Amino acid sequence: MHAPPHLLYIARSLEKLGRLVEAREAYLKIINEQLPASAPSAFKTAHAQADGELTTVENRIAYVTVMVQGPDAKQAVVTMDHTDLPPAEADIPIPIDPGNHVVSAHTTRTKSNELSLSLRDGAKQTITLVLPEPPAGAAPVTTPDGATPGPAPKTPDHGASPPKSGTSGQSIAGYVGLGLGAVGIGVGSFFLVSSINSSNQANSEFACDSTTAGCSKQQQDQITAHDNDADKARVLSIVSYSVGGAAAITGLVLLLTDHPSAPQEESPTHEPFSNVRVLPGLGSVSVSGNF
Numbered sequence: 001m002h003a004p005p006h007l008l009y010i011a012r013s014l015e016k017l018g019r020l021v022e023a024r025e026a027y028l029k030i031i032n033e034q035l036p037a038s039a040p041s042a043f044k045t046a047h048a049q050a051d052g053e054l055t056t057v058e059n060r061i062a063y064v065t066v067m068v069q070g071p072d073a074k075q076a077v078v079t080m081d082h083t084d085l086p087p088a089e090a091d092i093p094i095p096i097d098p099g100n101h102v103v104s105a106h107t108t109r110t111k112s113n114e115l116s117l118s119l120r121d122g123a124k125q126t127i128t129l130v131l132p133e134p135p136a137g138a139a140p141v142t143t144p145d146g147a148t149p150g151p152a153p154k155t156p157d158h159g160a161s162p163p164k165s166g167t168s169g170q171s172i173a174g175y176v177g178l179g180l181g182a183v184g185i186g187v188g189s190f191f192l193v194s195s196i197n198s199s200n201q202a203n204s205e206f207a208c209d210s211t212t213a214g215c216s217k218q219q220q221d222q223i224t225a226h227d228n229d230a231d232k233a234r235v236l237s238i239v240s241y242s243v244g245g246a247a248a249i250t251g252l253v254l255l256l257t258d259h260p261s262a263p264q265e266e267s268p269t270h271e272p273f274s275n276v277r278v279l280p281g282l283g284s285v286s287v288s289g290n291f
Helices: 004-016 020-032 041-060 169-210 217-256
Strands: 062-069 077-080 094-096 099-106 115-119 124-130 274-281 284-290
Touching (some): 004 020, 004 041, 020 041, 062 099, 062 115, 099 124, 115 124, 169 217
Antiparallel strands (some): 062 094, 077 099, 099 115, 274 284
């Protein structure tokens, strides 16, 4: 639910985390929102508090101006904390959170040394990065419209082994379904055997009915108990077989319909699946998670 108080809590949390630039953006969202006259008093209070707290955050934000010199300086890309900045932020004060940062510049032919910064609250600093001469034989930078060149394209290495393609989440879910199916069938077989044993015991006890004296009250109770145990085991066997069969069929369908995608480079931050859960039900099974 959108509400200015929620944004106010977010802005305050970001400020306490030292993420002042993001905190300012959250405060500005509150201030720039036009509240109707009928808005709740909590909304109006959050708007007023954001207006007062924004000044404190803005005074703490540091600014860094990066000047680049050397060959191809006009085509250079400034990198801050290993992230390329937009070309529009070159040669102008860049708002940045106080703390430690690493700045460098690069082109397709050369790269400057990394410069470490330690900025206090409200600091304003100008730094100069010098690009060295590119190595002999380096290809010249060609930009038809003078725009900043992007990262150099990767050259395919035909001699290297192909990247691995990890097991997909659908395959994992399929194997889990087959495993649950095997468990369900095993449990169903156990209860089926129990049902047969109970029925045999009831039939053995019922032999007393063929005698002259017939079955006593105690024997009749035992026969009834064995029959009840057999019925319960039979029902549990049917349920287990149903769940196991549904899980096995679901797992088989998931495996058969899983089409392997093109191999991708491994990334330490990429997870092919997460939070996969398989929930069996009466005659059904459901699979949920992130794939």
